[in-house]
Amino acid sequence: MRLALLALLAKEPAHGYELKQALEQTFGAAYPQPNIGQIYVTLSRLEQNGLIQGQDVNQSRRPNKRVYEITEAGREALAGWVAEPTEGPRVRDEFFMKLVLAPATGVTDRLALINKQRRHYLNIMRGLSRLAAAEDRNNRVAQLLIEGAMLHLQADLDWLERCQEELD
Amino acid sequence: MRLALLALLAKEPAHGYELKQALEQTFGAAYPQPNIGQIYVTLSRLEQNGLIQGQDVNQSRRPNKRVYEITEAGREALAGWVAEPTEGPRVRDEFFMKLVLAPATGVTDRLALINKQRRHYLNIMRGLSRLAAAEDRNNRVAQLLIEGAMLHLQADLDWLERCQEELD
DNA sequence: GCGGTTATATATACCCCCTATCCATGAGGG
DNA sequence: CCCTCATGGATAGGGGGTATATATAACCGC
Numbered sequence: 001m002r003l004a005l006l007a008l009l010a011k012e013p014a015h016g017y018e019l020k021q022a023l024e025q026t027f028g029a030a031y032p033q034p035n036i037g038q039i040y041v042t043l044s045r046l047e048q049n050g051l052i053q054g055q056d057v058n059q060s061r062r063p064n065k066r067v068y069e070i071t072e073a074g075r076e077a078l079a080g081w082v083a084e085p086t087e088g089p090r091v092r093d094e095f096f097m098k099l100v101l102a103p104a105t106g107v108t109d110r111l112a113l114i115n116k117q118r119r120h121y122l123n124i125m126r127g128l129s130r131l132a133a134a135e136d137r138n139n140r141v142a143q144l145l146i147e148g149a150m151l152h153l154q155a156d157l158d159w160l161e162r163c164q165e166e167l168d
Numbered sequence: 169m170r171l172a173l174l175a176l177l178a179k180e181p182a183h184g185y186e187l188k189q190a191l192e193q194t195f196g197a198a199y200p201q202p203n204i205g206q207i208y209v210t211l212s213r214l215e216q217n218g219l220i221q222g223q224d225v226n227q228s229r230r231p232n233k234r235v236y237e238i239t240e241a242g243r244e245a246l247a248g249w250v251a252e253p254t255e256g257p258r259v260r261d262e263f264f265m266k267l268v269l270a271p272a273t274g275v276t277d278r279l280a281l282i283n284k285q286r287r288h289y290l291n292i293m294r295g296l297s298r299l300a301a302a303e304d305r306n307n308r309v310a311q312l313l314i315e316g317a318m319l320h321l322q323a324d325l326d327w328l329e330r331c332q333e334e335l336d
Numbered sequence: 337g338c339g340g341t342t343a344t345a346t347a348t349a350c351c352c353c354c355t356a357t358c359c360a361t362g363a364g365g366g
Numbered sequence: 367c368c369c370t371c372a373t374g375g376a377t378a379g380g381g382g383g384t385a386t387a388t389a390t391a392a393c394c395g396c
Contacts, residue, residue, distance in 0.1 A: 002380070003262065007269035026268065035383060045381080063345040063390050075275075082270045085288030086263035090254070093316060094171065095254035100194065100309050101175035107247045120253035140334050141268050148261060148327045153351060155323040159316045159356050166308050169353070185374050203354060208375060213352085231361050231374040 001042050006070065006078045009052055013069035028135050028142030043068060051077050059088050099163060114164050121157050169210050174246050177220055181237035184208050196310030211236060219245050229265050267331060282332050289325050
């Protein structure tokens with residue numbers, strides 16, 4: 001979130017509402033809609049940290065807005081973030097917690113959990129296929145996002161198989 | 169986190185420190201060490217919500233402790249959580265943000281980003297292999313966690329290839 | 337033209353997770 | 367005797383997420 005806003009502001013000054021629209025347009029429907037509240041909170045924090053600088057702009061025909069531009073410190077922070085590799089995926093997995101801990105409490109058994117979760121994953125997979133078909137073919141960014149989600153989901157499905165083999 | 173603690177308390181009453189140790193022992197080194205602070209915060213929230221009930225226990229030879237046990241409402245909440253499928257993976261990917269947004273700011277190019285990230289992922293992959301070898305072979309839970317992380321990582325690597333093909 | 341929806345624009349409150357750090361006690365060891 | 371480690375707990379601060387409140391203006395139907 002912070003990175004995304006800073007990167008967008010590195011291109012050109014903008015205000016919160018514009019940034020939300022830019023994110024939606026760039027990443028398409030595949031990307032979970034960025035919450036507008038989070039954007040404003042993040043912007044004010046970035047300003048507090050001196051990475052961006054805002055200025056109120058009065059508008060006659062529309063509500064007033066606050067336009068931010070990136071600062072020198074902001075550009076440095078952005079370069080620093082980009083320079084270091086992004087951390088890998090979290091090993092923490094909520095479903096796995098369930099799978100390991102729930103049977104001991106007697107609320108369910110592992111096989112039922114796995115089958116339910118598999119159905120859920122397959123449902124999501126179908127949803128992603130529909131999303132890919134509905135999304136603009138030429139928005140390669142959105143298509144790639146969906147493809148990435150599908151790869152991860154397939155990994156989850158494969159893992160589910162392994163869990164079923166290994167446990168019980 | 170909430171789920172894990174509630175599930176552990178469904179088996180038997182325990183205090184925070186014990187729960188931390190139980191998590192570490194169950195999930196092994198592969199699991200990012202649960203932060204002890206988070207455990208206490210979560211416990212107090214669970215108690216506020218009436219899902220668990222704590223009681224102070226004085227100890228002569230050790231610091232006093234606070235032992236929690238699950239309530240009836242807690243058992244119901246646990247059953248409810250277990251009954252509904254766990255949400256799938258997040259489509260939000262920080263690296264992807266970098267890949268899409270950073271080149272426009274002139275701080276780097278896509279190929280450099282991808283190559284750096286691939287090296288990073290391969291490094292993590294090697295680390296996971298070492299972890300799997302170091303971890304107790306008989307701890308199937310820990311081995312499965314590592315295997316899951318490797319499957320996700322492989323999906324990330326595959327995705328990286330796709331991004332390289334599609335972008336630029 | 338009047339009332340409802342939609343678009344523009346921002347702010348705040350609340351929940352959750354994570355890390356770091358502080359506090360306290362007692363046991364073991366150099 | 368002091369230092370470290372294990373036991374036990376608490377809190378502050380940062381960040382991410384959702385929901386909701388607050389304005390204004392445009393559009394649209396009846």
